[in-house]
Amino acid sequence: MSVVNLPAAVASSPMKLFSLPSLRAGLRWSLWGLFNALALYLVLALYAQQQLAFALLGLVVTGIASYVFISRRAYAHRYIYPALAGMLVFVIFPLLYTVGIGFTNYSGSNLLSFEQVQRYHLRQTYLAGERYGFSLHRGEDEELRLRVDKGERGVFVSPPLTGDAAGEPLALRAEREPGELGEALALREVIQRRAELEQWVLRSTDGELLRLFGLREVAAVKPLYRLLEGGDLLNTRSNERLVADHGIGFYVDSHGNKVAPGFTVFAGTSNFTRVLTDPSIRGPFLEIFVWTVAFAGLTVLFTLAVGLVLASLLQWDLVRGKAFYRLMLILPYAVPAFISILVFRGLFNQNFGEINLLLNGLFGMRPDWFSDPTLARSMILIVNTWLGYPYMLLLCMGLLQAIPRDLYEASAMDGATPLDNLLKITLPLLIKPLAPLLIASFAFNFNNFVLITLLTRGGPDIIGATTPAGTTDLLVSYTYRIAFQDSGQNFALAAAIATLIFLVVGALAWLNLKLSKVKV
Structure with missing residues (x-):
């Protein structure tokens, strides 16, 4: 009985072509x-x-x-x-x-490309002939077809109503056998599909174009525009020429009127220039910019002050029940911010809010928190301080633990007051490690969109502004309102402002990295 060397046999086998490395x-x-x-x-x-x-x-x-x-x-x-x-x-x-x-004219009125606008105009038609009855049928293949009855001229059937409605007109064919399509759909189902049916253009065998006219009929139509050399259009009814103005992104008639919809074109630096030079935009923009910086800076200052004072009190040896106080003081941080903001919106209500009811009972006054710019900004700072101080409290509690107790004992022997300890020991030792976190907090509040949107929605409005702008708007909410709210929808202008915001926040991030001693 011979002994087979298994590894050698496997190595010499043809199966080595399918070894694990080659398989991988x-x-x-x-x-x-x-x-x-x-x-x-x-x-x-x-x-x-x-x-x-x-x-x-x-x-x-x-x-x-x-x-x-x-x-x-x-x-x-x-x-x-x-x-x-x-x-x-x-x-x-x-x-x-x-x-x-930001370098285009992209807006609510200039959404499409030039080719899409051109196709849109070329698909426009006008009523120019007879009307014929139609019915809508669903065949055995579950596809919908139109059956057009032209009386003595015959009955015609469309191809299946599927695909892109913006394509070429559907060619009708003569009905082969009466009733080949089955029963017609009820009027109720035709009404449900009316918006879809209005998109279709049918081409009869004699070249006549048909479109939906009412719920029972289709009508003969003709193209409203004809394409000319250079991309211009000719109105076939009035013989008026529409010129494509690539400077403003619109077709313009002989009277200089814009014909909607517009198309997107390159606008250069006009949006950035408009922000910096147009008084009706520059004024609100600068006001909102100053308020944004002030809001972010004051929020950091107030939250740090409240958090540091409370953290120092919790470090006091004479205070009993520190665990309970810590829990109560950190609770605002645990509650979702949007819930707290909506609660404060109710509390500050002028007529029914508990804050005004208390002020009216004590001092006979009902401040209009949402209509007066100064009061609205004060309310925002109060609410944001409430939302932000627990974060600073947690930071300061951890950093205070790292300060040697010997420093306070030595200062007590020298007769220092608690204020002296705060200004000469606590703050100097806290500011350096806190600086990057304070800058990060400033950058966060610089773009605190949720607070403004839920609490004041940017109001009250700035008088004389040509863009949607409010006295409590931050740059981020101001940009959002320009892009998506009110009647503006000027996406290009909003993009230009967003670019400026990015530069500011980017500078803050760079400063944060420098203060954190991070090599970049």
């Missing part, structure tokens, strides 16, 4: 190819939808991923690539996209 390599290359194929498909789909910026982002992220996971030189970087990709997608790209919008 094959699996790795297969996954790489699948990932790149899927990514390339998404990039092409975005490009086909004219989303060039997002397509370029996908191409960059995919290209870096392929290099990092294939190249041996970049082996160590594959472990930080997910964080890098997240930063590219969620930080750098939105930032660059916002800055880019």
Whole structure:
């Protein structure tokens, strides 16, 4: 009986072609190819939808991923690539996209591209002929078709009503057999689909265009505009020429009137210049900027003062029940901020709020907290101090524990007062470690959108402003109102202001890193 050397037999076997390393390599290359194929498909789909910026982002992220996971030189970087990709997608790209919008005229009236606006106008029609009855049918294949009865000229059927309504008109065909489509849908179902049916244009066999007219009929229509050389349009009814003005992003008629909708164009630095030079925007912007800086600075000052005083009291040896007091003082930090803000909104109500009821009972006064600018700003500072002091309390409690007790004992022997201890021992030793945290708190309150939105909604409004602006607005809420609220929806102007905010907050972050002694 011979003894077989198993490792040698396995090594000499043809199965060595399918060894574990080669299997891993094959699996790795297969996954790489699948990932790149899927990514390339998404990039092409975005490009086909004219989303060039997002397509370029996908191409960059995919290209870096392929290099990092294939190249041996970049082996160590594959472990930080997910964080890098997240930063590219969620930080750098939105930032660059916002800055880019700031150099355009993108707004509620200029949302589309020039090609989309041109197609919109070319799809406009006007009534120019007879009306015919129609019915809507659902076939055995569950697809909807229109059946148009032209009387003596015959009965015609449309293709299935699916796909893009903005495409070419649907070509009607003669009905092959009476009743081939089955029963017509009830009027109720036609009404439910009216908005969808109004989007379709039908082309008869003789070239006549038909569109929905009422709930029972379609009418012959003609194109309202015809495309001319250079991208201009000719009104076929009035023979008036519409000129594409790429300076303002609108088609303009012979009288200089804009014809909606508008299209997006490059506007240069006009939005930034408008913020800095237009008095109706510059005035509110500077007022809101000064208030934003004051609000953030005063909030840090008040919360630090309250937190430090309470932390010092909790360090006092004569105080009993410190655990209970700590719990009670930290409770505002545990309650969700939006709940506290809404509670304070009710407390400060002029007519029914408990604060005004108490002030009226004691002093016979009912301050109008939400209509007077000074009172509104004071109310915001009061509420934000209440919300922010527990954070400072926790910081100061931890830092006070690190101060040697010997310093206070020596100062007591020298006859120092508690105020002397605070100004000459406590504050000098606390300010240095607290400085980065104070700057971070300042930056957070600089963009405290939730507080302003839930408490005052930016009001009362600034008189004479041409943009939605309130005396209690912060720059972030002011930008939001310009972009999404009221009648403005001027996304480009909001993007320009957001860029300026980024520069300010970026400077604060840089200062924070410098004070934290972080090398960058």
